[in-house]
Amino acid sequence: MLMTIEEIEIIPELQIEVDDLTEQCFYVKMALLGRISDEAGEKNYNNIQGKYSIEEYRNALAKADRMIENIDKYGIACAAWA
Secondary structure, X not given: XXXXXXXXXXXXXXXXXXXXXXXXHHXXXXXXXXXXXXXXXXHHHHHHOOOOOHHHHHHHHHHHHHHHHHHHHHOOOOHHHO
């Protein structure tokens, strides 16, 4: 399903603020799911390992999960990446 930017911007699930930690967690989760290479996941994991609090990781991982769900449902991770 192809959507316009205007359509993407009004879908609540796609309105995810993606910071560096969220982006890196997204790629780690994608690798764990076998959707990208293990090497790519490991590279992103190494970039964030030990640099954030548990709460920051939890929040970023939750957003990463939502982004993956969005890919499955809408074909894109979030409005910011459209």
